[in-house]
Amino acid sequence: MTSNETCKAWQMFRITSDNHVAAVVRSCKATLVNLWRIAGKLSRKLRTILVCSLVHSKIDYCNSLMSGMTKRNVAELQKVQNAAARFIFGQRKWQGTTT
Secondary structure (H helix, E strand, C coil): CCHHHHHHHHHHHHHHHHHHHHHHHHHHHHHHHHHHHCHHHCCHHHHHHHHHHHHHHHHHCCHHHHCCCCHHHHHHHHHHHHHHHHHHHCCCCCCCCCC
């Protein structure tokens, strides 16, 4: 494989990984929006179970392929994890987190 072919392969990998991360983020955000609709009826333990099974499972799927991600993709996935943590503890986005 020449260096030019290697460069093209990395570009294709980046495009594919960018698309994958964007799809995962979209799906997780939609799931969290739907979970917020019923959040008042759920205990913290049940919210934790739902986040682990419905959100974190999507993030963890094929995570070995995400080893060369860009900082932007990592930041997008981190935002999803932060939103999931806020859902578990019943905090809105602009609420303070100190007790």
